[in-house]
Amino acid sequence: MIDTTDHVEAIAEAIRVGPRVLPVAGGTKPGLSRASGPDVVALDVSGLRGIIEYDPAELTLTALAGTPVAEVAQALADHDQYLPFDPPLAAAGATLGGVVAAATSGANALRHGGVRDFVIGVRFVDGTGRLVSGGGKIVKNAAGFDLPKLMVGSLGGLGVMVQLSFKVFPRPRATTTLAFDLPSREAQLETMARLNRGPVQVDALDLDRSGVLVRLGGDPDALAARARRLCEGVEADVQHFEGAADAAVWRDAAELSWVPAGSRVVRTGLTLRDVPGLDAALAPFAATVRYSLAANLAWIAWPGTRDLADLDAALRSLGRTGVVLTGTGTNAATDARTGGSRLIGAPTGGSFGSRIRSALDPHARFLES
Amino acid sequence: MHDMEERVIGALAQLELGDRLLTSPAAMASFGSDALTAFHQRPLAVVLAESVDDVVRAVRICHRERVPFVARGSGTSLSGGSLPVEGGIVIALNRLNRVLSVDPDARTATVQPGVINLDVSRAAASHGLAYAPDPSSQSICSIGGNVAFNSGGAHCLKHGMTSNHVIGMTVVLPDGELVTLGSDSTEPAGPDWVGMFCGSEGLFGIAVEVTLRLVPVPEAVRTSLAVYDSLQAAGDAVAQIVSAGLLPVAMEIMDALAIEAAEASVKPNYPSGAALLIVELEGEREVVDGDAARLDELLRASGASETTATEDPDARGLIWKGRKSAFSAVGWLAPDYIVQDGVVPRTRLGEALAEIDRMSAEAGIRVANVFHAGDGNLHPLILFDGREPGAVERAEHLAGEILRLCVSLGGSITGEHGIGVEKRAYLSLMFSPDDLALMGDVRRSIDPLELANRGKMLVPETVS
Known part of the structure; x- marks a missing residue:
């Protein structure tokens, strides 16, 4: 068992001393881990590292919050299991705590659900320096408030996570990827909507510049037949990616390799119906966008030379909220217009959110957004 | 009748609800308890809400007059979650029972809280879609209660619980303020306020509109x-x-x-x-x-x-x-029963069952076992005859021992029924004093007067 007492005490002390702390670990999402303001102390929690409990027969795993995703993924893969929410930026060094704080579900989360659907327990230090727990280490639990879910997307603003428990699943025994080259945006969206309704259940369904990308996972014996069914009724040229090529398609998605240099990555939830509106809003700014999770999610590569306030306004008009994950603008003056905020677009939570924040962080020791 | 009670009823009467305001003991009789029938309380009044506005106005009156309120759907809670507070107001949501929209492309449905669980799947069926969470009471239980208690069901193993399928909601906070949480996208930005609201057992207010994820009907x-x-x-x-x-x-x-x-x-x-x-x-x-x-x-x-x-x-x-x-069927075997809802790690199921068997034999009390084995979620049914002196107490004692067993094996005192009034005393088996203090702080940040579903999950701090 890893002794975390010293770490926890140091975290609690840093919070008590203040004035404000921002937990950081892998630093793979610098838009979130950049300490903005002279009174903010970055608190490196990457020392909170290691798997505490993992019994493959339980389909659960508990690890310290600073544990790299890659380390966990390897331990799971050794038993043919995986984190079904497909956390991105693993190769770059993303940690479990960072994935939960940023709510970064990856493309393959379409099959079984996102971070919020697999985090089952949390220990964290709140804004008063108290070490508290929520949830547990079992897959089904209705006791007490769902603090593990509250940590999802909290951006380190509701507590410093120390330990996390997850539900895990058996990983698909084989995967294959199909790319559909469709003639128009309309045809792409229509195809995505149809594929997302089944009956063939897909692991990932993305829309990037090359077209509609679909990943199928499961029993190797059935994969070819399922892929044929998927293609039925789709009038498009289909490209197949197998083996290393299949892996490369989704590694590029997970590591954000498609993002043009000098761009900032903003992640926003939306629905398929919002796609034309977002396309139109982004067009004047030459921003690149990749839609994921059947267009429940947009990864926006916002040019560093452009004013983030314009994206903020575009998202507000769509009623959507974005998280600024990476990069800094080349023009500090334009950044000032969004106040260096890590959350842009429509505000969330209203007074429900501000009241809960006041309970977990009564002295405003954490960054709100 | 006290002055305060008269004032509250007078204020509710101003809402001009007509026969949708119940105040007589006869009219309110069926609202006195839920599926945990051992508990019974007499509310001051019952409001049969037909609109969000009805809910908001009733809650505002409760807040102004400092009267506790309990939201109620079909009253199927097995933990006493919809038990009224003596002298409080029941806000019945059964008539808010419309499926507002189904979006097959986004695979979502937006519904009112009084919609019956199974009716969501019925409304989505023509699109080849269904609502996955399936509590055993799914033909009568309503979505509002499912959300409040994060209900489970037999198919949680693959699909997860209610909170995994709720992505957006409009809620009436305990002071009557309307707030929108989440959206119609599965991807939240900022803290998962929706996830926090689910399973809060009514302590954060009343969900009046809920956006649910749908799944394809399997072929x-x-x-x-x-x-x-x-x-x-x-x-x-x-x-x-x-x-x-x-x-x-x-x-x-x-x-x-x-x-x-x-x-x-x-x-x-x-x-x-x-x-x-x-x-x-x-x-x-x-x-x-x-x-x-x-x-x-x-x-x-x-x-x-x-x-x-x-x-x-x-x-x-x-x-x-x-x-x-199975729960109702054990009525054929004994006049009364207590159903428990503890969870153990899957790998310790055998151990837990053997121990329950031993405890049952030692206490001389029959226990029927029916459970969600894939989730480690036990439902021991403790059979007794309430007419025998001391039988209730002996059954309750055994139920408590089983909960202790579940926690000692690394599990939980409830997988899907919630704490309600039934298991309040056992929450401290799972959580430290600091954990419980934080939950109390969170609750009072939303509801300083502890009006919303007072007496459920957390032991009340204030007494009015």
Whole structure:
């Protein structure tokens, strides 16, 4: 068992001393881990590292919050299991705590659900320096408030996570990827909507510049037949990616390799119906966008030379909220217009959110957004 | 009647609800308790809300007059979650029962809280979609209660609980303020306020509009039955299925007593034995066929004395009718029962069952076991006759011991029924004083007067 007492005490002390702390670990999402303001102390929690409990027969795993995703993924893969929410930026060094704080579900989360659907327990230090727990280490639990879910997307603003428990699943025994080259945006969206309704259940369904990308996972014996069914009724040229090529398609998605240099990555939830509106809003700014999770999610590569306030306004008009994950603008003056905020677009939570924040962080020791 | 009570009723009367404001004991009789029938309280008044505005205005009156209120749907809570507060207001939501929209492209439905669980799937069926969470009471329980108590069901193993399927909501906070949380996208930005609201047992206010995720209706569903000569053997089979990398949508176990009860009531024609394992596979044709072959092999190797499987909808329906009516069916075996809802890590199921068996024998109290084996979620049914002196207390004592056992094995005191009034005293088995203090702080940040569903989950701090 890893002794975390010293770490926890140091975290609690840093919070008590203040004035404000921002937990950081892998630093793979610098838009979130950049300490903005002279009174903010970055608190490196990457020392909170290691798997505490993992019994493959339980389909659960508990690890310290600073544990790299890659380390966990390897331990799971050794038993043919995986984190079904497909956390991105693993190769770059993303940690479990960072994935939960940023709510970064990856493309393959379409099959079984996102971070919020697999985090089952949390220990964290709140804004008063108290070490508290929520949830547990079992897959089904209705006791007490769902603090593990509250940590999802909290951006380190509701507590410093120390330990996390997850539900895990058996990983698909084989995967294959199909790319559909469709003639128009309309045809792409229509195809995505149809594929997302089944009956063939897909692991990932993305829309990037090359077209509609679909990943199928499961029993190797059935994969070819399922892929044929998927293609039925789709009038498009289909490209197949197998083996290393299949892996490369989704590694590029997970590591954000498609993002043009000098761009900032903003992640926003939306629905398929919002796609034309977002396309139109982004067009004047030459921003690149990749839609994921059947267009429940947009990864926006916002040019560093452009004013983030314009994206903020575009998202507000769509009623959507974005998280600024990476990069800094080349023009500090334009950044000032969004106040260096890590959350842009429509505000969330209203007074429900501000009241809960006041309970977990009564002295405003954490960054709100 | 006290001045305050007269003032509250007078204020509610100003809402001009007509016969939708109930104040007479006779009219309110059916609102006095829920499915945890051992508890009963008399509310001051019942408001039958027909609109969000009704809810907001009733809550505002409660807040102004400092009167506790309890939201109520179908009243199926097994933990006393919708038990009224003596002298408080019940806000009944059954009439807010419209499915507001179904979006097949986004695979979502937006519904009012009084919509019956099964009606969501009915509304989505024409699009080939369904709502996954399936509590046993799904033909009568409502979405508002499902959200408040994060209800589960037999198919949680693959699909998760209610909170995994709720992505947006409009809520009335305990002071009457309306707030929108989440959206119609599955991807939240900022803290998961929706996830926090789900399962808060009514303590954060009343959800008046809920956006739910829908799943494609599977094209193939195959239900297997396997008979074992012990619960332990059935539990081991579950572990082997999980270890083999199969992910059935449901794995349920019933013991001989539960089988006997089911046969006495809905007659599902289960094969007889010490333990019955139900395993359901669902998905695409090719996937189910492939998984079925592997499952059959595993069941054969696991020492099952008899196995059958069916894809026939009627036969499957009967299997699930037997399973889902198990709670009420034990009424055939004893005049009274307590149902518990503890969870243990899957790998410790056998140990937990053996210990419950031993505790049952030692106490001389019959316990029927029916449980979500894939999730480690036990539902021991403790049988007793309330007319015998001390029988209730002995049954409650055994129920408490079983909860302690679950926690000591690394589990939880509730998997899906919630704490309610029933298990408040046991929350401290799972959580430290600091954990509980934080939960109290959170609750009072939303509701300083502790008006919303007072007395549930957390022991109240203030007394008005």
